[in-house]
Amino acid sequence: ELKVEQNPLFLSMQEGKNYTIYCNYSTTSDRLYWYRQDPGKSLESLFVLLSNGAVKQEGRLMASLDTKARLSTLHITAAVHDLSATYFCAVDRVPFNKFYFGSGTKLNVKP
């Protein structure tokens, strides 16, 4: 069974600070997704990382993938309050597009 671990589970940070969320997975997979979920809302796709060394950036968020280490990171630069949400990473498994989600990281950015 593929396991996906995220840390930290909770992250409280001040506006303007930088931080990184980590996502480790247990078996080989070269496709990783990051989603954002606001309270009571659906999941919004942020990034798809398709290969080793992939790096994607959108605004203050940057995601990277190291398939050899089975590790993805989501780096937050100069956090703002609007980034407060829960962030999930997910890894899929052949042959079906079956997602294995991490536990989620609840981010609270304090003004």
Place this chain on the structure above:
Amino acid sequence: DTEVTQTPKHLVMGMTNKKSLKCEQHMGHRAMYWYKQKAKKPPELMFVYSYEKLSINESVPSRFSPECPNSSLLNLHLHALQPEDSALYLCASSHSTMRQVGDIQYFGAGTRLSVL
């Protein structure tokens, strides 16, 4: 348009009721999914439909019955639910279930279900 529409947004039902959740997408996606999400937990996969055929059932109790009438619609029929079934039910769709580059799952807003 990357919209997946779910109805109703909220549903309260008794343990003897029969109700249905509906999901619709018009992106031409051929894979559709039902997830269950409890508070402060990640989504848990329930069912996967590929080309209108059930391809994955994650050992879901028979009180949940999925149906895919056509490539745009996905239903989840509910009968004799238990209070522990109260959760947010999310529908998602993707281009297909075959491994393709960037096969993102797009999620609907969910139905918040309360079983009394």
